[in-house]
Ligand SMILES: Nc1ncnc2c1ncn2[C@@H]1O[C@H](COP(=O)(O)OP(=O)(O)OP(=O)(O)O)[C@@H](O)[C@H]1O
């Protein structure tokens with residue numbers, strides 16, 4: 121046994137198989153790792169889930185003021201610890217089958233035990249280095265294959281550090297040459313091209329600043345407003361009438377599909393290279409409510425400038441080992457939905473046919489694109505990707521500040537959750553419902569996480585862990601705007 125280990129207390133009272141109580145002779149923080157020596161299996165890793173100070177200073181004594189000198193207050197710090205387990209001969213994490221003995225000594229866990237039981241690996245081939253285990257110098261690396269195959273959610277209140285953490289994740293994916301497509305509603309991720317200014321924190325985390333200019337390309341439906349982006353358009357000829365209805369915002373297929381098909385056929389016979397404008401002109405002549413609606417909605421599609429004679433080619437849009445940003449800054453919300461619907465559908469269909477490399481599709485502000493209530497044009501395809509994408513090597517990452525407002529079926533398909541501070545009770549409830557293995561203590565801790573600390577579940581780990589997010593190698597693009605100069 122290592123003599124240097126620090127004893128923090130002893131087990132008392134009734135002892136369960138999943139948790140126990142201990143008196144704390146030394147201060148230990150909630151979430152800290154502990155170890156108990158088990159007779160049969162050696163050191164077992166545990167984690168402090170809750171703390172309480174007990175005393176004999178009760179209501180009666182508190183109410184008795186003045187008079188005789190105060191009798192001393194007896195107090196004890198007690199903790200509730202959760203048993204994480206030990207690694208057996210085959211490397212599997214097991215829980216002891218017999219409870220620890222009352223009176224057993226509890227130690228602060230040493231890093232080799234923590235690393236072994238949690239399964240922390242250093243510089244694994246498929247590891248995305250996202251930060252250090254909180255209060256330790258142990259690297260937290262997420263298994264990239266798990267991320268891409270089993271979907272990810274990034275959840276936090278606004279300003280909680282979601283985009284920063286996602287930036288860290290994308291840097292790692294680019295280092296490993298994983299193809300990414302990022303739906304970027306605020307145009308924040310262009311800064312991935314530029315190296316961050318180095319500071320002392322970089323050295324502590326062992327991070328070099330580095331830009332990814334060669335691996336980042338940007339498209340936008342509004343390239344005038346976003347000059348760093350190439351224009352994104354879709355080819356009208358490759359849009360079948362059913363999909364065109366989606367662009368037109370018409371959901372009543374029964375009513376509108378046949379008249380739209382007729383209209384297209386009529387225009388196409390006289391001009392094979394027809395444009396949306398040609399369709400608008402042809403629709404003008406129609407009479408009746410259906411024809412008028414078609415005309416009005418086609419005019420709307422023309423205004424969006426999304427459909428041209430030649431669309432952005434798929435080979436340009438998706439490049440192996442690179443990140444494509446779809447910058448939607450300044451684009452109207454309904455047009456954003458159309459773009460996301462079209463891109464998500466194109467990626468999904470072409471992944472199924474193996475025409476593009478396996479990839480990671482990131483949806484920022486995902487509550488707008490796959491809302492729990494109401495519908496967004498792109499909801500259905502995102503739900504399909506969430507439930508079936510993994511079979512085809514299409515990983516989904518949803519980022520949202522409102523866990524309660526994103527479609528539950530999408531959220532529950534995400535097997536890796538990166539959670540930063542969340543305070544809204546409805547969002548906390550949605551998170552607790554969608555994640556297995558979250559203790560009441562952890563849910564409470566989520567409410568007070570400092571900026572830069574994430575609770576990670578999944579990602580190759582069998583137990584949730586707290587991670588201090590590493591600094592960005594690239595510049596962060598989502599800095600808050602200063603309204604009043606400091
Ligand atoms: N790990 C971190 N280390 C240092 N600073 C951080 C970290 N995470 C976030 N920040 C800082 O906190 C601020 C908010 O972070 P970020 O833009 O990622 O929040 P967000 O959750 O994406 O917010 P929103 O919901 O408004 O998009 C930024 O100014 C960023 O610099």
Ligand SMILES: [Mg+2]
Nearest residue numbers: 282283284598
């Ligand atoms: Mg953000």
